[in-house]
Amino acid sequence: MxxxxxxxxxxxxxxxxxxxxxxxxxxxxxxxxxxxxxxxxxxxxxxxxxxxxxxxxxxxxxxxxxxxxxxxxxxxxxxxxDTTQPSCHMLELIAEQYMPTLRKLDKALHTNESAFELAFGGEPWLVRQSNPPMEKNFQTWLDCCTDQKTHAFVSEWDWSRYSRLLDVGAGQGALAQIIADYYPNIDVAVFDLPSVISRLEEDNPDSARVHAISGDFFERLPSEYDAYLFKSVLHDWKDESAVKILNVAAQQLNAKGRIIVIERLYCGSQYALNTPSVLQLERLNLMMSAIHGSSERTQVEFECLFARASLYIVQQQSLSGGFTLMELATQPIERV
Missing domain, CATH: 1.10.10.10 (Winged helix-like DNA-binding domain superfamily/Winged helix DNA-binding domain)
Incomplete structure (x- = not known):
């Protein structure tokens, strides 16, 4: 059979x-x-x-x-x-957002819009902003996923080298909160859209250790931080938009500052290897295409992206869960 x-x-x-x-x-x-x-x-x-x-x-x-x-x-x-597990929230995401999106996969091949845009009439971030229950369910699922990986990320990288860290596109700030708990000497803040930050402040009114800042990372970032963290942000955007995000960050960064990018590295040539990890990555790549019209990127594609923003990889390290951390600077430095 x-x-x-x-x-x-x-x-x-x-x-x-x-x-x-x-x-x-x-x-x-x-x-x-x-x-x-x-x-x-x-x-x-x-x-x-x-x-x-x-x-x-x-x-x-x-x-x-x-x-x-x-x-x-x-x-x-x-x-x-268990509402702390992502699977619980994923079921509602599938029913509410992903099934209507995936029904438009074939149609999206004949337009420059994503399958999500065809299904809902707008970009994901704008649609979710205008629909608070949809936004809340997505952010809750995202935070549950982050919670499962955060402690490993924090222990696998030396965050003490930064004095002021801004987690950009941070959602509800799960990763930032754990970094702040592990490293009390670091001034940690989260940065996201006003609708996201508003819910963060409502759900965590007593979170004194992590500051919340609202704004648009396509426009500007607070300049007083010596490190900007982008965890699973760039894969949501096509190349032109991703370069613009990186350019804004690079322009605000001081000479010794760093940009930390955490993403999965895509290896398209492995598609023939029928393993759970490859299937998971291919599934994620398809969903990025369907929802955002973007994709996971290879090492070479990331390097090209960074070069377009005049950024250089100074350190790179594999993390748990198939993620890779790339530390970037605005000046070339000998790789460690």
């Missing part, structure tokens, strides 16, 4: 998980094990056959288990009920 039927029918798994998430089934079953009758009563439904079909399918894919006609939680249930 070929993999084709599995590839085609995987969408059923995703849609069943989304339905269960929206019905709050995973959270319910984390509280107690329940019979079909009890679940139907809680959900307020008389459509028992439909409910049984959904629950039994979730059992078949391991998202639930059933013991003596009582539905119980599994490891998958626990992860999808």
């Amino acid at each position: 070929t993999r084709l039927p599995i590839l085609i029918e995987n969408y059923i798994d995703t849609m069943a998980l989304i339905a269960a998430h929206r019905l709050n089934l995973f959270v319910l079953l984390m509280t107690e094990s329940l019979s079909i009758k009890e679940i139907a009563q809680i959900l307020g439904t008389n459509e028992r056959k439909k409910l049984v079909a959904l629950l039994n399918y979730l059992v078949a894919i391991g998202a639930l288990a059933v013991i003596d006609d009582v539905y119980v939680a599994t490891d998958i249930t626990r992860e999808l009920a």
Whole structure:
């Protein structure tokens, strides 16, 4: 049997998980094990056959288990009920933003707009700004993803060399907060759009260690920092826009300042290697194309990008999770 039927029918798994998430089934079953009758009563439904079909399918894919006609939680249930895990928020992102986007993949090949723009009528950042629930769900998912990697990033790089660090495009500031906690002598701040910073200040009113600054990184950045951090920012933008972002940062940077770029390095020639890590990167590359019209970049492509902004790699280091850190300067320095 070929993999084709599995590839085609995987969408059923995703849609069943989304339905269960929206019905709050995973959270319910984390509280107690329940019979079909009890679940139907809680959900307020008389459509028992439909409910049984959904629950039994979730059992078949391991998202639930059933013991003596009582539905119980599994490891998958626990992860999808945990709001600190990205998977919980990814289900809503898929339903709300990614499925409409991916339905436009073929149409996007015949226009200079991304599939997301065709689906929603505007660029992702503008659409999310005008839709606070959409913006909140995206930022929450992003922060959960960042939280899982942040501690490793902080321990794998010596951040003490910077005295004032600005995390640009920081979202809710998860990485900046951990850096501030690990390195209390560093003055750490986050920089993002006003709508993002406004929610950050609402959700974290007592975060005295990390300052929040709103603005547009296409226009200007605060000049009093000796390091600008761009973590998973450049892959959201096409080359012309990415160069403009880097130019703005380079113009504000002092002579001894540094720009830190953290991204995944793309290796297109590895597409034939059917491994989970390659599949993950190819999936991410496709989503960048669909959402932003951009892509992941190779080492050479990053070097060309930096050269266009008159920036030079002075240090480079591999990090956990397939990420690479590139430290840039405005003057060529012998690589370490």
